[in-house]
Each structure stands twice: as C-alpha cells, then as structure tokens.
Amino acid sequence: MAFSPALTQLIDALRVLPGVGAKSAQRMAFHLLQRERQGGRHLATTLEHAIATVRHCSECRMFTEGERCEICANERRDPALVCVVESPADVMAIEQNTDYRGRYFVLMGKLSPLDGVGPEELGLGILRERLAAGTVEELILAMGATVEGEATAQYVGDLARQNGARISRIAHGVPVGGELEYVDAGTLSQAFSGRRPV
Structure with a gap:
C-alpha cells in the first residue's frame, strides 16, 4: 500500500x-x-x-545562541585547561558527572578519511590558534576508545606537542562495579596499561 x-x-x-x-x-x-x-x-x-x-561557539564549537557559549564566557572556568571531546553529548556527560572546571573544545566528530572527515571538518584550525596563543597549558584528550578515536587523539596530541602544551588522556578500563571475568580483552588491556600507583 x-x-x-x-x-x-x-x-x-x-x-x-x-x-x-x-x-x-x-x-x-x-x-x-x-x-x-x-x-x-x-x-x-x-x-x-x-x-x-543555534550555532557553534567561536572558541570551543559547543552549541550556543550567542558568539560564545556559557562555559567559555564563565570567568571562573580555567582557560589554561582544555578538554577535547568528540561531541556536545560528551560535554554534558562530563559536566553532569565530574567536578571539571576547565574549558572544552568540541570536535563534532572524529577523523575518518573514508567518510571524508579530516582535520578541517573537526575545526582543528580553531584549536591550533588557541594552542598557538599560549594560553592552554594542558590539553585533556577525552575521545572514545575506537580506532577513529585513537587516531584523532594521536593527531590532536601531536598538535598540542607542537605548541608546547602538556597532554593527558582520560583513563580507559574496567568500569566501576565491573567484574573482570566479563570485561572484554581490549578494555582489560587498556586497564593494565593505564594503571596508576595507589
């Protein structure tokens, strides 16, 4: 019909x-x-x-109705600490579940040459300008643990290194409350390689 x-x-x-x-x-x-x-x-x-x-913030690319989003306009947020994420949903997750007080850069995706997504589509020119200005001291890479996420983190990390910023990466591994016997091999491997002293 x-x-x-x-x-x-x-x-x-x-x-x-x-x-x-x-x-x-x-x-x-x-x-x-x-x-x-x-x-x-x-x-x-x-x-x-x-x-x-609704448009993109001129500094971080988060969604906003003004020139700058509320986070970038907030003087109490630390401009020297920038967390790079793949999407606005990642910003919301960090804001709702952590006490992070820095700023962000939202890629709106991840590098994927097969899909035609390169550095310019992710706004990395804007990030390069922020890094070159010398105000960013630490760049936190908060991308997913996918092949594309890893490639994107590597690319952004190289960009930060060229501009003298410290680079850190959020931890990946066993979730809180998780049982080791049910964790997949990749996650368990990440957990061991990212271990820290207690």
Whole structure:
C-alpha cells in the first residue's frame, strides 16, 4: 500500500534521526498524525527555531545562541585547561558527572578519511590558534576508545606537542562495579596499561 506523498515525506524526514529506521519512522509519523498533532506542530516550530538560532561557539564549537557559549564566557572556568571531546553529548556527560572546571573544545566528530572527515571538518584550525596563543597549558584528550578515536587523539596530541602544551588522556578500563571475568580483552588491556600507583 502506498502512503500519501505528505506522509511519505514525513516518514523519510524522520529517518534522518540516529537509530531511526523505516519502521520506527513510520510509527512516529503515525503517532504524531493520529494522537499528537498539536505536539507535532510544537516540535516543528521548535526545531525550525533551533536550526535558525543555534550555532557553534567561536572558541570551543559547543552549541550556543550567542558568539560564545556559557562555559567559555564563565570567568571562573580555567582557560589554561582544555578538554577535547568528540561531541556536545560528551560535554554534558562530563559536566553532569565530574567536578571539571576547565574549558572544552568540541570536535563534532572524529577523523575518518573514508567518510571524508579530516582535520578541517573537526575545526582543528580553531584549536591550533588557541594552542598557538599560549594560553592552554594542558590539553585533556577525552575521545572514545575506537580506532577513529585513537587516531584523532594521536593527531590532536601531536598538535598540542607542537605548541608546547602538556597532554593527558582520560583513563580507559574496567568500569566501576565491573567484574573482570566479563570485561572484554581490549578494555582489560587498556586497564593494565593505564594503571596508576595507589
């Protein structure tokens, strides 16, 4: 059975969301049209407003509506300490779960030549300028432990070294409350190589 053109367009539009396949998009479209038309209108206007007004911070590339985000504009944050992360979600996780008081640089991805993502797509020119200004004393690499994350960390680390900044990396390994017998080999290897004295 063929859907109306407008319904087909709605289903296709919903598929741009991560993790949403054809069936999920169809379910969402049916729900919005069947039970949540007012919610759908609100979603549409809110999404349109966000796309028109939200941009990248000129210093860290986090999402903001102004020139600088709240973190970069906060004078109590330490500008000499910069944590490099892959996404805005990583910033939120660090902010909600740690007492980190430095600033950030958000890559909005990771190096992936096969996908056409190189240093310029990650805004590394902006980071290079921050490092060259000499205000960054320590760069904390907080990328995922994937192949692309490791390559990105290596590239950013080399960039920091060229500009005289100290480099540190967040620890990877056994999660709190984890049982060793259930930890995969890669994680266990990382945990041993990243061990520290107590």
